[in-house]
Amino acid sequence: MKYALIALAVVFASACAQMLLKQGARKNYSPWWKQYVNAWVISGYAVMFIAMIVNIWCMSKGLLLKELSIIESMSYFFVPTLSWFIFREPINRRKALAIGIIIIGVIVFFL
Numbered sequence: 001m002k003y004a005l006i007a008l009a010v011v012f013a014s015a016c017a018q019m020l021l022k023q024g025a026r027k028n029y030s031p032w033w034k035q036y037v038n039a040w041v042i043s044g045y046a047v048m049f050i051a052m053i054v055n056i057w058c059m060s061k062g063l064l065l066k067e068l069s070i071i072e073s074m075s076y077f078f079v080p081t082l083s084w085f086i087f088r089e090p091i092n093r094r095k096a097l098a099i100g101i102i103i104i105g106v107i108v109f110f111l
Helices: 002-025 039-060 065-072 075-087 093-110
Strands: none
Touching: 002 039, 002 065, 002 075, 039 065, 065 093, 075 093
């Protein structure tokens, strides 16, 4: 259970990394290659790299891949929620219903 909670924290960190990538993509850079090599993008990919390493570590400690896959589906909750808070992206009823179904599925899986 301890490693499942760590994996959940990693999923949240990965969602934050996506927010960093989005922030980097919102700006126009000159020359063009700075769009892909700037502090936001490098930070986002660094967080994702660390998240990958921690996921591998959790699996080496006994977290099953099927459990990790279910935990990673929580990104469907974290990403829209963070994008709503940070970028004011809308969440309509259909998305909210889908997010609720995913959360229920994760809870049912771990009961």
